[in-house]
Amino acid sequence: MRAAVFKGAGQPLAIETLDDPKPGPGEVILKVHRCGICGTDLHLTSGHAFDFQPGTVLGHEYSGEIVEVGSGVEGFRTGDIITAVPSVGCGHCAACAEGNPVLCHETKPVFGGYGEYLRAPASAAVKLPSTLSLADGALVEPLAVSLHALRLATMRPGDKVLVLGGGAVALTTIYWARRLGAGRIVAASRSERRAALALEMGADAFVQSGDAEVAEVSEALGGSPDIVFECVGVPGIIQKAIAHVRTYGQVLSLGFCIDPDTIMPAMAALKAVKLGFPVGYALRDFQYSAETLHAGRVDPARMISSTVSLEQLPATFEMLRGPNTETKVHVALS
Template sequence: MKAAIYPGDGRAIAIETLPDPEPGPGEVIIKVERCGICGTDLTMTKGGQWDYGSGVQFGHEYAGEIIALGSQVSGYRVGERVAVQPSVACGECHACRSHGNTILCQSRLGSAMHGFAELARVPVSVATRLPSVLSAADGALIEPLAISLYGAQLAQIKSGEPVLVLGGGTVALYAIYWARRLGAGRIVAMSRSARRRDLSLAMGADQFIAYGDNEIGEVIEALGAPPAIVFECVGAEGLLHKAVMHAAQFGRIISLGFCTAPDTVIPALASYKCASIQFSVGYTMGEFLYIADQMDKGHCDPKVIVSNEIGLDALPAMFDTLRGPNDETKVHVCCGS
């Protein structure tokens, strides 16, 4: 089979030929149909402190068809389409038992990040069966949808509350999507350019505002009040401070941007608002199952953010494209093509 391999230390991704995997006890083999490129993939393959490591397979937003079952697998059959939760958790540590957040598992029994490949061997415990109405493209969006749903649930949105979403990427667009579905009042999307304006409105935002000198007043005018909830979905330096400046008194700031550099916040400004900042990473299997069941029942089709579909051989060149100025939103790799 072909698979994308990251050599480590920021070196170029290679497409290599590996032996076809065989399922072990409790495992399934998946013919990968779609895998999305995530911003985390770009961050973790550029070298430096935050790095996937050397000689590793990767790709964590994927779905495909089961083509082989290992022993001790029950309840699944060959030919079923599944999405994959990429972290293999112990189920016993504090994060697993108290919160169900497998990304934070303290034991980490392994990784199922094998999406940029023709075939993936994964424990059946991380496979989520897709309803027949969902495609592989739908399934490959469950993981990023789960990230934003987890953050939106942490925000504890009350009916009618005004919401500001900072950013225009996948996590931001899906934060808008869930804020709308969970009962938010008016929603403003804010980014540095208007390139994702139409997508933001399609996801459920009432208005799009670009960063600028008068942005705080513009947001208040658009929402009718300062935002009770601010989702920071960019992960760039200065965005937490921007979130604090926008938040209402007793406002909640949800950090979904996963910034890997120091980001300055002035505590006195946040204190005068009694603002709270909740950092978030990951999701639970509950989010995965809910999305698989409810994905086709929302106010819009989450697939509208998919801007390009490429073959596996084109993956290295696409990473180069995404690291510079580009017009992509979510790129899906069709691994079986």
């Protein structure tokens, strides 16, 4: 099979020919059709913090067709269209007990969406409704990220919500906040180019970041936000979220910043702010996201800004490290 292989920080992905994977007991082989490029992949291949091992085939926002089934697999067969939770845990630690294998200290990635085929445990697989396109299926993972964060936020009906950022995580957070009972929702970003998309996904107003944004957000919401979702991931943005949120409010950071950051604890303390850092998801988040897509409550074409081939992936991957106008780029492998 052909795949885009990570060669090391500072080097572009390389298109190589690898052996086709074979299923072990309890596993399936997936022919990948679509895979999204995630900002986490860009962060974790930068060499600035955590890093993948050279030789890794990345890609965890994927969908495709089962072409081979290993022994002992029940509930799946060849021809099924699936996605999968891209991590499996030990099954007996605190993280696994919460249903979140991403945080397991023994987590094993189920990556490989940047290749033509990948091997996945059937226990992590989610069958996609026949009504969904392969593009829909590759959006289940980013939808699950934000759904998990909304569950941890314990949002109450009518809460005022501020979402900082305009990328895919911010947009899916807006989507779930609207569906799960938020009152007014404001999106705030330094660029206005995704303002219309934020409104389509469920925001009531868009505010361009700047010196007057705290007052403008408060006016648009009718008061300070009860919950602020930080979906930017750069130093200083958590402190900005604290400045926005109301007394006894919540700040949840989804930005996954990999650089050291500084906040003023006294400012958070004087508001009794609750800070949270949701990472990962549970199988049920994938299942619910797929069911919601099946119900036709979101148009995935709203977020997919470009589709590229496997051969175009290395150059596209490097382009996304710098300033760009993309929202969600998909790789089409078949």
